Amino acid sequence: MASSAKMLEVPGPQGPRQVRVSSPDRVMWPDAGITKWDLAEYVAAVSDGFLRAVGDRPVTLQRFPGGIEGEEFFSKNPPRGAPEWARTVVCTYPSGRTHPQLVIDEIATAVWAVQMNTVTFHPWPVRSADNDKPDELRIDLDPQPGKGFTDVVEAAFGLRELMTELGLTPFVKTSGHRGVHVYARIEPTHEFLDVRHGVIGIARELERRMPELVTTAWWKEERGEKIFVDFNQANRDRTIASAYSPRPLPGAPVSMPVSWEQLRDVAPAEFTVRTVPSLLATDGDAWASIGDAVGRVGTALELWERDVADGLGELPFPPEYPKMPGEPPRVQPSRRKMAE
Structure with missing residues (x-):
């Protein structure tokens, strides 16, 4: 029987938002025992760095309804039932076809994407105001x-x-x-x-x-x-997996920004959904100045x-x-x- 839904409170532009997470006990990474609720809490915990990487960009969602060992698909069209605060922008594809893609303006939208079983976020290298010219x-x-x-x-x-x-x-x-x-x-x-x-x-x-x-x-x-x-x-x-985005691989690894001074000494497998929030809180975001x-x-x-x-x-x-x-x-x- 599916576990009952839980509500995760996250900051919003005009006060806290409550985001519903259904089946919070669903195991997304069986080898690590990491659940959908763990993933939602992770995204909320790394919100500043994550939004710096994906904010105001069209995003493709890599989704795993039954965890990383099950079915996988990429959502370019926003999933149905998007909350009223979520925004979209129309993108043009190599074929000439166009359709809307999700834009993540606040961490509540990313948590909702986790509710829709998103593991990896793939932002375009453009801003929503002009998504034909990469920045x-x-x-x-x-x-x-x-x-x-x-x-x-x-x-x-x-x-x-x-x-x-x-x-x-x-x-x-x-x-x-x-x-x-x-x-x-x-x-x-x-x-x-x-x-x-x-x-x-x-x-x-x-x-x-x-x-x-x-x-x-x-x-x-x-x-x-x-x-x-x-x-x-x-x-x-x-697209490339965003900074701070989890990957659908054993151990729940994360694509982790590091400084050039750190790069020679890091062990990529040590950056995981479980470890990155505390590392980010202690060391700060290595990409904090990327926009400067x-x-x-x-x-x-x-x-x-x-x-x-x-x-x-x-x-x-x-x-x-x-x-x-x-x-x-x-x-x-x-x-x-x-x-x-």
Whole structure:
């Protein structure tokens, strides 16, 4: 029999709000014994840092109605029954289709999303007032088999140096899994395709500087034992788990902002739904100043333009994208060679 609902009180813009959490004893992470109520309390406990990361952004919800070992789906349309204080914004997708997505303006909306069995929050890199022009440049460093967290950290420091040279101020977080995410706030002056090209310019330059460690190869068979710079995360409707967002993995890990001074010494698995609230209360939010350092994507675009002048062109887009101008064939290199 389902457990009875509980009410969680959280701050609101004009006083406390009461958010109903049904089935609070539902176990979301069986290995860790973490329940839906635990998850709701976690989101409320990290509200300041979490809202700094997701606030005023369209958000895709990764939902698990029966816990992380059960059914999983992504909600782009807001779930039914959204509270009256929740806001939406219409987003345009690569297909040209449009529909509303949830915007989280206050922590009550995030707790309600947990009520709807959301585990991971995936915000767009845009603000709701103009969701065609990103205000965040995000780079996902993804270790391939044979590489570990120490290798990713080495690549991250190389990326930090490069981005700083370009006038950007990079901030870093664990992915909640094996990788590292590096972000920089930018002026919202360019559309997604331009920002993607800026990321490709950065990725190719990092690959030139660290050729034994870093790769921009889209096809897995060409990556080897390196760190893949996932440039396609810069595309429209491609998102990364937010700062402080739990991940649907054993142990309930969290994508955790850390300082660059801490990065070499952290153990990502230690950042969990159970541990992060006290760590945040003690150490503060490593991304507290991210909004104070806004750069321009134009310097990264200059790298792209230089490479285009040298004969380097477009790279593959995600498979759900329509065929894009200048894109190389979407065929695995090994299959392409067999056909020749």
